[in-house]
Amino acid sequence: MLPKEDAARAILARNDRGGYTVPTDRLYPFQWNWDSAFVAMGFAVFDVDRAYRELERLIEGQWDDGMIPHIVFHAPSDTYFPGPDVWGTRHRVPTSGITQPAVFGMALRHVHEAALAAGTAGATERTKVLFKAALRSHRWWLNARDPEGLGLVSILHPWESGSDNSPAWDEALARVPTTTTTAIRRKDTGHVDASMRPRDEDYQRFIHLVDTYRDCGWDPTRQWEAAPFKIADVQMTAILARATADLMRLAETLGTDEEKDELSRMHERLRAGLADRWRPDLSRFVNLDLISRRDIETPTQAGFIPLVALTLDDAQRTAIVAEVERWLSGMFVGVPSTPSFSPTFEPKRYWRGPVWAVINWLICDGLRLNGSEALARRIEQTVVQAIESAGFCEYFDPTTGEGLGGDTFSWTAAAYMVLGR
Numbered sequence: 270m271l272p273k274e275d276a277a278r279a280i281l282a283r284n285d286r287g288g289y290t291v292p293t294d295r296l297y298p299f300q301w302n303w304d305s306a307f308v309a310m311g312f313a314v315f316d317v318d319r320a321y322r323e324l325e326r327l328i329e330g331q332w333d334d335g336m337i338p339h340i341v342f343h344a345p346s347d348t349y350f351p352g353p354d355v356w357g358t359r360h361r362v363p364t365s366g367i368t369q370p371a372v373f374g375m376a377l378r379h380v381h382e383a384a385l386a387a388g389t390a391g392a393t394e395r396t397k398v399l400f401k402a403a404l405r406s407h408r409w410w411l412n413a414r415d416p417e418g419l420g421l422v423s424i425l426h427p428w429e430s431g432s433d434n435s436p437a438w439d440e441a442l443a444r445v446p447t448t449t450t451t452a453i454r455r456k457d458t459g460h461v462d463a464s465m466r467p468r469d470e471d472y473q474r475f476i477h478l479v480d481t482y483r484d485c486g487w488d489p490t491r492q493w494e495a496a497p498f499k500i501a502d503v504q505m506t507a508i509l510a511r512a513t514a515d516l517m518r519l520a521e522t523l524g525t526d527e528e529k530d531e532l533s534r535m536h537e538r539l540r541a542g543l544a545d546r547w548r549p550d551l552s553r554f555v556n557l558d559l560i561s562r563r564d565i566e567t568p569t570q571a572g573f574i575p576l577v578a579l580t581l582d583d584a585q586r587t588a589i590v591a592e593v594e595r596w597l598s599g600m601f602v603g604v605p606s607t608p609s610f611s612p613t614f615e616p617k618r619y620w621r622g623p624v625w626a627v628i629n630w631l632i633c634d635g636l637r638l639n640g641s642e643a644l645a646r647r648i649e650q651t652v653v654q655a656i657e658s659a660g661f662c663e664y665f666d667p668t669t670g671e672g673l674g675g676d677t678f679s680w681t682a683a684a685y686m687v688l689g690r
């Protein structure tokens with residue numbers, strides 16, 4: 270047991286709303302897609318049955334076209350905006366109309382392997398159902414979000430990236446009008462200091478995008494055509510590619526020959542697309558803005574996430590490790606979501622500098638896959654120590670280790686249990 274393991278488990282128990290876990294009370298009072306995938310891996314440390322439940326409840330929100338929405342509104346709450354009435358998706362279980370990083374497939378393999386290790390009864394049958402759901406969602410990703418066949422999937426809303434106000438979106442988001450038909454009634458700044466959250470102007474643009482896509486009837490083709498914000502995102506693509514590799518692993522015992530072939534083709538397509546985004550002069554991978562057709566060179570953590578899906582050559586590996594070290598230099602805890610040498614760095618504002626435990630989870634996993642065990646362990650330890658001294662906060666100031674945003678955060682508790690081991 271880790272020093273704060275009881276506290277971590279208690280947070281998951283407290284945020285449990287009946288088989289699904291809210292990210293934190295009040296600020297995020299529903300089930301969020303990628304939060305739940307990380308949380309399922311946390312549950313797998315001590316309760317495999319509950320880990321499966323987390324994924325099964327998320328799938329209750331899956332759309333007929335395969336998309337897994339970013340929020341499933343299982344039960345009403347008035348502490349969050351925008352709620353189901355704003356999204357207007359008319360799904361049988363109310364949901365939002367956009368998605369989030371495809372960590373689901375990674376979580377499924379993780380939970381399945383934990384179940385096999387624990388000898389959990391009925392695990393294979395449960396995994397099979399979830400495997401089919403994951404495969405349908407990966408098909409959706411490639412059809413709906415890579416219609417040009419780039420081998421890169423795109424986000425149509427910053428919320429899809431999970432890195433809502435990342436400086437990577439600044440230029441592209443500035444093209445999105447601030448006008449909205451929906452009246453904006455922010456609730457987040459009633460729970461968390463406004464200086465740690467996106468600005469009002471960001472929210473106007475976020476809601477403009479929601480209005481635009483709702484007017485498209487949430488039809489993927491119409492949205493793709495209407496989107497004023499469209500970014501082929503390396504973080505999203507890398508997670509999808511890695512999740513595809515994890516599904517390939519599951520398919521070895523659970524899949525049909527057709528499914529195995531289909532997954533291999535997806536995997537090749539995504540890895541080729543990602544490999545093309547490496548920029549040797551920047552020592553990282555970069556996004557592509559599909560409206561301006563230009564690279565987005567702004568430094569953010571996303572540039573390192575392809576490590577989870579690619580095997581780098583020696584020159585790339587040396588360069589990326591040196592770059593990660595540069596970002597860590599002078600930091601109390603890393604890896605920052607924006608490096609301190611960037612003019613856009615704000616150490617307390619959400620995705621513009623703070624350290625996120627789940628991002629470290631991905632970066633360390635990628636470093637390890639690429640042979641950098643010692644660096645991975647060092648980064649994991651700084652975040653575990655930050656959690657032990659500051660608590661299970663949403664994110665941390667990289668310059669001081671101060672805990673920020675919402676407290677008693679589910680995915681921070683899950684990350685603690687997994688990274689601390």
Ligand code: DGY
Nearest residue numbers: 339350351428433457
């Ligand atoms: C929010 O409301 O802040 C969320 O990040 C959107 O998913």
